[in-house]
Amino acid sequence: MALNIQQDLQKSLTLHQSGKTDEAIKICRNILDVSPKEPNTLQLLGVFTKATGDFDGAEKYMRASLSVNKQQPHVYNNLGNLYNELDLYDAAIECYKQATKLNEKYADAWFNWAIILEKMSDFSGGVGCIEKAINCDPYQAKYYNLLGLLYKRQENFPEAIRMFEIALKLQPGYLKAIHNLGAVYREEERYDEARNCFNFVLNTKPDQVETWEAIGSLYHSTEDFDRAIVAYQKLLALEPENLKIHRVLNNMMWETGHHDGFLNSYIHAMDSCPNSPALVAAYAEELALGGTYDQAMDIIEKAVQENGEHPELLHRLAQIKLKTGNRKQARHLLEKTLEITTDNDEYYTDFAELLLEDGDYDYALKQTEFAEKINPDYQKIWAIRGDCWRLSGDDRFHWLCDYENLVQPMEIKTPKGYGHIDEFNEALEEALTKLHITDVNPRDQTLIGGTQTVGDLYLNRNPVIQKLRLAVLDAAQRYIKALPDDDTHPHLRRKTQMLKFTGAWSVRLKSAGFHVDHYHPKGWISGPYYVKLPAEVNDSTMDSDRPGWVNFGASRFGPEESRTPKRIIKPMAGLQVFFPSYMWHGTNAFQSDEIRMTAPCDIVPL
Template sequence: MSNSQQIQQYFNQAVQLMQRNDFTGALKIFVALENTGWKDFRLFRLTGIAYERLQRNKLACDYFKRSLTENPAQHDLFSSLARLQAALKNYPTAREWHQKAVSAAPGSDAYTKFAAFLLSDAVGEADEALSWLNKTGPEEANSERVLLLKARAYELKHEFEQQLSTLQTAREQFPDSKAVLTALAGYYNSAGQDDRAEQAYKDALARPHVSDRDWENLAMFLLGKQRADEAVGVVKKGLTAFPQSRTLLRLLSSLRYEMGEEDYLSDYRHTPLTHQPLPVALDYVDQSIKAGNYDQVAAVLQKLIGQHGNNPTIYQRVALLAYEQADYSNAIETFKALSEHTPENDNLKEWLVKALIADRRVSAAQPFITQLIDADPRNQIFWALQATAWRLTNDERYHWLCDYDKLVKAVPLITPSGYANTASFLDALKPALVALHTTQRQPLEQTLRQGTQTTGNLLDNSDPVLQSLREALHNTANASLSDLPNDASHPTLSQAGRKIDFSASWSVRLKDQGFHISHVHPKGWYSSAFYVDLPDTINESSKSGWLHLGKPGIAVQGNIDADHWIKPEPGKLALFPSFVWHGTEPFQASRHRLTVAFDLRAASHP
């Protein structure tokens, strides 16, 4: 057999492994073939596909590019590279590949893929997306996908009549589509048409091929309408159909926790964890670590190791447990080994950095911080880690990064139209917010303690008072941030001067001894605290209940306190970069501390 015949034989074996979803096995053959010096676009293309299926997106990009070098006519790889770059959060590069795709192979498929990218939460370019959607052919223009994308664009533009009209057209043409029904339900929910929204969510559940997400949609709608008991019932019904749904199990445990149940994780134990899919068992481990049940977690992990062997996802939890128990040396060793095995896993690097900082090995953490920022420069937690490292090493760049005088604003709310003054507006706002706080304690995954948080996106609520709040907060934030200087190298100032919009919003109601653990908002640009109602104990005599900035929310050696404080006052809006560590001091009072918070995003282009 000739050498070329052997190469082809091995290549065919790898293809067969790919068809059986054995991507790791296929890669071993592909790498061996590459080491022989064989350069073929098919080899590089399939290697890229294998890496993508294994979620090693950077390597997938490298091999797709090499495949294009050997055969530039593979225009479909332009869209693949765009998708991968978006997954890597390299949005400008993703845009460039989409532009190459529409130039190389103009047509409806490339146009709709580009439009979907432009309409993603991270980009939000509705006008440009519509221009591409309007180039689709007559048949594609009325396809389900294009109509849904157009409806999303009109929603981003706040052209709600056009959004509804487009969705109604889609409903007429695709009456059995769950996607259309779900989009209509979202529209009705935002428009305050609760009965129609609920019916649309229920209609989606009556369609074929129901998924656990459909049950989650109805449950989240009910939860947003302060119907928590009904939401729990819906989740339980969904689990009857999908007993191993990670989505529904996580939601149910969170709801049960917020409603005050002590054994809120019991649904995970209806079946022995060793008889459940590994991801479900690991979800239970993650939540048990958060609950501080360390001895129980250690026993479960040992059982899982006995069942699944040296599975990296299990050992990631072993390292997490070591970190939480302040066993930083073992945590570092395990996180480092795991990160070397999967170098593209930024989550592992993030935890490695936290463990190194906790172990006073800040200089060893710095190269990994640099890698994280280079990989995802808009991830605010990475900049928070950089701020912590620079502060701990007395690096002057900390003062450039965390220039509180320049970056932090604490300003009075611009009174919304229809109200004589801010005080009268707060009098109307307070009962509207209190009515939304229906749970007994904080969400399971959040940083507040001794308090409650509203569900859903608060400023999307159709209540006229909350819409007035949205208008006032947007006007105030826009005016306050309009004079920020531009600095292309700064994570916040590099986006100064761009159009802003809300990316998330909620209300927090803290009670006696309530506080926020120091934290950051990874997906924001600017974050906030707007003060609605405060107990009298929050005053000048002490900093109880005050907002503090700069105190690290990760384990560090020594007492590293806040280096900037904001005194809460009714009607005051505090704005600060989302990468800045922030929290609140505990307070003693019989009255609650009521606030609204939101994250702002800046447009992807000036």
């Protein structure tokens, strides 16, 4: 009987490998009818069931196999892979620990453990695991590729390059390693070598989405806009619903004067995916940004008529109705949206914002309670609550928006290698100026009369920008350390010295430029670093119009007389101002032939 089981299991494995998984599952179940605790059958059935997408069933069979025989490292490894796909990282790690405890030479288990640690941003731990995998089996190209990625994440680019080169010696033409090598070359500003890597990948396998994005971004940042457009269009032909790339492509086309074909990417994508509410909603949003409200509403209403009342479409239509002043219809649409779906914090807060503007503060606060259950750290919740409390005379407004203590201007420490902060700022201005590659005001930002850099500033490897990043991080840690403790406060309860930047950019305002009042809905701590200021700003006093100064608390809600700043700060070069991301803030316009340059950022707990 044992021989028959082994033969049947081998047959099931062959069927699975040839794509006949259902037949393989049937064989395994027949075996279990005769021998219900046969561990090899249970574990294989787990593998086959996982392949069908039944993860709960797969876990059940693998666990059943281990309950019969705990000495199966390969089953722990497979179960760990299952948990990995479910993003249950702690459970996956426990499985890999068991697998490597049972077999210290189990290279693939060490490799899979390293993959999890890379996802968890534990790069040093990942390096330790993958090095153990390499010690067990030094001839696997994928191990060196992962080690290279981990070194890249640690910004150890020379070692990353060396690992990718080893991977390519072991496996010439290994496209993942070639792509990753190109990405590191780009970090080191070895642009020709990066392009060569990306082009090799695309010439070999033209459907590599991540490589089209990488080469498009490279062309974009090096101001080769025509080639960037082609690369992004190639990507969208493969992934028509990639909304991030639609935005990047069309913003770039607008800002660089490539107006022919502007927004056409959405039209082509909707031809490919005619039933995609996300595409219709995104296209309508772009049209509304340009003021073509009627066209935006028409395409949504047509999509609703053809495909039904999808919440994403109703929500976007409500937003456009609000912009055209049709508040009654907007409210009806938002109410209908929330009848359909109850798990979207943005829908609740947008409805709350409408109620806030209508003066229905209690009902608005009720919507923020629903949103808080979904995402308590969503800063828009607290911005709306602050306005409701302020306008209803609730003292909690002063607790939430303590402008004197929570808004703090801080001088950064002069980075090493510079004798004075002015010397550093001159070098920083020179580096940032090169990144302001257009003269066109961005369509979708809060600045008026200026430009903004593309992408995440702190990913730029220029040494002076990296020194700014470290100096701002140090200042942020000092800011946080000085804050009081309060586990009930949405800003203070997140206090930690473990921080990460979720965005950084540079803004260059020209004469008459300013920031409209706004807040940052997805941050925690926000704030600008002041790089260069016009003489008009430097020489101004409290008795003047305070040109170029930054103000806090001037919300756009409530009676006009209530929309006044609660605190205003004079910027100075070398100063970083930190504040809760939910606080309203903006700047005053200035008149000068000189520019006003800043480098703002958003920070969240790690």
